[in-house]
Amino acid sequence: MEIHKRVRMKNEILEAEFKKLETKIHRFPPGLRAIENHRHIVPSFVALGPYHHGLPHLRHAEDVKHAAAHYFCDQSGHTVQQVYDKILSIADEARSCYDDKDAVAGFRDAEFAEMMFLDGCFLLCYAAYEKSDLLYNRMTLSTGPCMLRDVFLLENQLPWLVLEALMTFSTGTSYSIYWFVVLMAGSFDTTPHFSVSEFERVSVDRLLSYRPAHLLGLLRYYLCSGRGMEHGDPERDKNESLLSISSSAIELAEIGIELTASDRPWLADMSVQTDHWPFPFGQLSLTPLFLNDYTACWLVNMAARHGFFISSYISLLAMLIDKEEDVHELRAKYIVQSFFSNQQVLAFFKDLSRHLRLGQRYFLITEKIQQFKHQRRVRIALHRFLYNNYKIIFTLLSIASVLVGIFRSLMSLKQHQQ
Structure with a gap:
């Protein structure tokens, strides 16, 4: 292909991908991979989506996914086949949501659809307040903080359109996932909370009007949606003199x-x-x-x-x-x-x-x-002196107060003697 055609074609491809940037599920940035031995990157109990699917230490959760799918379909009043067929119909669109194309290339259509179906049912059942005793034991009691970390890992996300499709089968779960985000956002609070209303920041109705790329995106929107923060805060030109300020x-x-x-x-x-x-x-x-x-x-x-x-x-x-x-x-x-x-x-x-x-x-x-x-250089200098020497100043004032008291006592005694 001639160079000018190849340049134009590559540019068009990149522009098309850029328009879908916010809807993609991305890999963890290379610049952050140096922190703490990947503990913030790789799930420890359950793989959701293709990026970590099949890792040996996560295989014990696969049976629980099947139990979750059975429970979800049974509660919704639909057969497993009906729910799976719905996910199969959107599998291609869901596949395109993953930024790392190599990670999804190895899955056949049926395999990918089954993964989305099982993982989506698992996630919605985990987020739901009501679940079977079996799921409660396997998802909550026996996993502790592991699951809480796993469901909000950047590389462990499911396309929102998959969750949307599943929620059409059960109206209850559509609200459960939003209440789940509200409850998890409350984990950042430093004060104890006894009910959702005490720490609710954005109403569930408002969350319902927002369509994130994935569950982590919904949590970030909820926590930063006060003043247009959800639209991002573009990096500004750095003032090098300010970078050294501490x-x-x-x-x-x-x-x-x-x-x-x-x-x-x-x-x-x-x-x-x-x-x-x-x-x-x-x-x-x-x-x-x-x-x-x-x-x-x-x-x-x-x-x-x-x-x-x-x-x-x-x-x-x-x-x-x-x-x-x-x-x-x-x-x-x-x-x-x-x-x-x-x-x-x-x-x-x-x-x-x-x-x-x-x-x-x-x-x-x-x-x-x-x-x-x-x-405020002069005022700051005065405040710094008082702040760093207040104990000495207080001690001197105390001594002065004692001396004044003694002096007054002596003067009073002298006057009495006269």
């Missing part, structure tokens, strides 16, 4: 910027007020975060693909943490709560942030902090 939690306290836990409902909500009471101090407000084994995994996977707001949030927390004392400060302010040790929290954020692309909100926050430093 303002730890202790340093911010020294210069008069108070760290507070935001009461706003979105995970990546961040704001700086530089004229906050008490004047002339400032305030940095961050959404509180509860960090455990699976919420840490979810953060990694949401940031892995166009999660600019999430990556800005993670990068900002990493900037605030230079020492274990900074983690203690964030705990004291109820911004980060975790069963991890201070060293583990420090290592997690520092390791992850090294591999993330910085989003615009990170730069907006750091710019405001830098402006605060330049505009």
Whole structure:
């Protein structure tokens, strides 16, 4: 083929693929694969979709998938064949949703359709509140956090159109999957929750109007849907002078910027007020975060693909943490709560942030902090001195108060003697 035709053809192919970029199920980015021995990438209990299908350590879940399919079809009032035929009719479209074409090329149409059918039934049964005793035991009691990690891994997703097709057979499961996302989003909260209404951020009705590429995309939308965050936060031109800025939690306290836990409902909500009471101090407000084994995994996977707001949030927390004392400060302010040790929290954020692309909100926050430093140098110097020496100052004032008391007593005694 002549070069000009080949160039035009390749460009047209890439443009067509680019238009479907947000509907694809992608591989984990190479730049993030260095973190923690792939524990945030490879599922530990169940494979959903083709990327990790057939791995030896995941085969014990395949029997459970068949039991889930039987239960799902039985509850829906349809035969297994009827539900499977529906998935078979959309198998080609579902196959095109996977960005890694080599990973799906080895599956025949019937094999791929069966995988989508079994995996989709499994996922919907897992998300449903009501399930058989057998499924509850195999999916929940015996798996613990493993399943919670697995269902929100970037490489362990099913095309949303598969879940949509299955949900047409059972109206109950169509709402269960959304309530499941709402409940899982509550895992990031640092305060105990006793009912869905106490930590619901976006109504289920609003989630119903959004069509994600997959379940992880729905979770990310829910957590970041406060101010148009779901549309992404394009990376801005980097100001190299700002990349070297480091303002730890202790340093911010020294210069008069108070760290507070935001009461706003979105995970990546961040704001700086530089004229906050008490004047002339400032305030940095961050959404509180509860960090455990699976919420840490979810953060990694949401940031892995166009999660600019999430990556800005993670990068900002990493900037605030230079020492274990900074983690203690964030705990004291109820911004980060975790069963991890201070060293583990420090290592997690520092390791992850090294591999993330910085989003615009990170730069907006750091710019405001830098402006605060330049505009209030004298006041900051005074506050830093008082902050770092308040114990000595308090001791001196206490001694002075005692001396004044003694002096007054002596003067009173002298006057009495006269």
